[in-house]
Amino acid sequence: MDWQQLSKEQQTVAKVLQHAIDRKELAHAYLLEGPAGTGKHETAMLVTQTLFCEQPTDLGPCLTCRNCRRIASGNHPDVIWVVPEEGAASIKKEQIAYLMKEFAYHSVESGRKVFIIEQAEKMTAQAENSLLKFIEEPHSGTLALLITERIHQLLDTIISRCQVLSFVPLSDHAIIRRMTEEGLPQPLLKPAVALTHDYEEAARLSRTEWFAEARSQVLQLLKGLCKSTEAAQLYIYEKFAPNFDDNQKMTVGLDLMLYWYRDLLSLHLNRREEVVYEDQMDRLKEQMLSFSSDQAVQAMSLILDARKQLDAHVNGVSVMERLVIRLGGIR
Numbered sequence: 001m002d003w004q005q006l007s008k009e010q011q012t013v014a015k016v017l018q019h020a021i022d023r024k025e026l027a028h029a030y031l032l033e034g035p036a037g038t039g040k041h042e043t044a045m046l047v048t049q050t051l052f053c054e055q056p057t058d059l060g061p062c063l064t065c066r067n068c069r070r071i072a073s074g075n076h077p078d079v080i081w082v083v084p085e086e087g088a089a090s091i092k093k094e095q096i097a098y099l100m101k102e103f104a105y106h107s108v109e110s111g112r113k114v115f116i117i118e119q120a121e122k123m124t125a126q127a128e129n130s131l132l133k134f135i136e137e138p139h140s141g142t143l144a145l146l147i148t149e150r151i152h153q154l155l156d157t158i159i160s161r162c163q164v165l166s167f168v169p170l171s172d173h174a175i176i177r178r179m180t181e182e183g184l185p186q187p188l189l190k191p192a193v194a195l196t197h198d199y200e201e202a203a204r205l206s207r208t209e210w211f212a213e214a215r216s217q218v219l220q221l222l223k224g225l226c227k228s229t230e231a232a233q234l235y236i237y238e239k240f241a242p243n244f245d246d247n248q249k250m251t252v253g254l255d256l257m258l259y260w261y262r263d264l265l266s267l268h269l270n271r272r273e274e275v276v277y278e279d280q281m282d283r284l285k286e287q288m289l290s291f292s293s294d295q296a297v298q299a300m301s302l303i304l305d306a307r308k309q310l311d312a313h314v315n316g317v318s319v320m321e322r323l324v325i326r327l328g329g330i331r
Contacts, residue, residue, distance in 0.1 A: 001042040002059040003050075009039055009174050013165045017047055028138035028164040029191045031120070033151040034167025037175075037199030044116045044145045045071065048079055051112060051143070078110055082117045091117065093126040100134050103142055112141045120146040121153035128155050135161045168228075175199045179206065191215055193256055210243070211252075218256040219280065221324075226287065229328030233321060241317045250316035254307050255325075260284075261299040265266035295330050301326055302326050 005015040013032075020026045032040040049068045061068050062152035082099055084091050088175040103113055117123070123131065132155065135144055146162060148154060170178070170194050179189050179199070184206045192202040192211065205211045217240055225232040244250045259276040266274040267288050277284065306323040310316060 001046050002061075003046070004059050005021055006039065006043060006046060009170055009178075010043070013167060015042060016163075016165060017043070021047070021050060026143060028142060029135045029144035029146070029162040031146045031148065031154075031159060031162035032167065033148050033164060035169050035198075036149055037201070037203075038167035038170055040147045040167055041118065042313045044147060047143075048114050049114070049143065051114065052076065052079070052110060052270060058270055078113045078220055080113075080115045082115065084119055084122050089122065091119070091123040091127050093124060093130055096123070096127045096130040096134075096182055099174065103134070112143070113139070114143045114145065116145045116147065118147045120148040120158075121150040123154075124255065126156075128158055131163065132157055169197075172197060175202055179203055185212065187277075187279045188212060188215060190278065191256060194259055194276050195252065210249075213243060214249070214252060215256060218253055218260070219277075222257065222260055223283075225324060227325060231322045232328065234316065236320050236324065240320065242264065244316065244320075247310050247313065247316050250319070251307060251310055253320075254303055254310070258300055258303045261296045261303070263295040264288055264291055265293055265300070268296065298330055299327055302330075 003014060003018060017030075032043060034040060046060060049063065050056065050070050052067040052071060053061035054065040054067055055062040063069075067076060071079050074081055080099060080102055082095055083093060085095070099115055103115065117131075135158075138144070144162070146154075146158075151164070153158065161242065165235070175193050176189050176196070179193075180186070182203070184203060186210060188206040192205040196202045196205065218323070221232055221235050221240055224235045240253070244253045261275050263275045263280075263284050264287060267284055268270065275281070275284070304322060308317050309319045
């Protein structure tokens with residue numbers, strides 16, 4: 001991440017931090033709070049690399065100099081990351097004590113030290129109290145960056161000693177852009193984001209073989225339904241049901257079907273940018289010729305009814321059987 005990208009995704013956060021860095025007026029402690037997947041970790045990394053970079057650019061740290069590389073790998077002597085130890089549910093007092101001991105020494109190389117506490121809400125009460133003493137009387141050249149998804153679980157006294165920077169949820173467009181930059185499979189991006197509206201969940205889903213297969217099978221089911229109800233029902237028994245073997249997975253399948261008919265409606269309304277199945281545009285346009293906007297709305301209503309049945313714990317295969325029959329009867 002660079003400052004330009006951060007400005008697009010978290011404009012207020014970027015403005016505050018860039019202004020403080022440019023004017024050399026950074027606060028001694030910042031609390032980065034907000035939902036998962038909004039760039040808090042990346043922002044802490046960006047700020048830290050910006051402060052230590054040997055060859056900064058207009059966009060931010062170069063990412064290639066010795067300092068940038070050591071910070072990225074967690075090996076810079078003046079940058080300490082604190083996270084719950086492997087297998088532990090909390091950040092313990094001893095970890096904060098170690099942090100305080102390290103920062104009692106002068107910086108090794110630059111006259112500046114940075115410590116970053118991830119999942120700060122997982123500090124024990126004793127750890128928070130130890131940290132409080134530390135940030136109440138900060139050492140010169142020391143910067144604290146605390147990261148949390150649950151600010152309400154932190155002591156009010158900790159919050160009051162920090163400058164709070166709130167991260168807003170990413171837009172679907174921003175999530176898709178970030179996933180594209182990471183090289184995730186393009187056909188899976190829009191369906192995954194439509195299902196989750198969350199970067200981390202959408203990225204996780206896009207990396208699973210199951211989701212790729214699920215999308216493929218939904219498209220095959222819809223193709224069979226265009227031929228005959230019987231063909232679609234046979235596909236449900238032979239292919240679809242074994243892969244969608246619980247109601248949670250079946251719900252995903254219904255949502256993926258819903259997006260198909262919503263895409264047909266979007267094309268009727270000349271809203272091509274809203275289409276989820278972009279790689280299926282030829283099929284969508286072909287079906288649109290014989291499937292009106294009213295029929296698309298009717299199909300979507302039937303799928304939403306099927307979702308309600310799943311929520312009521314009706315057997316998933318039975319739900320799909322009835323749905324296919326009803327979709328095949330749309331005239």
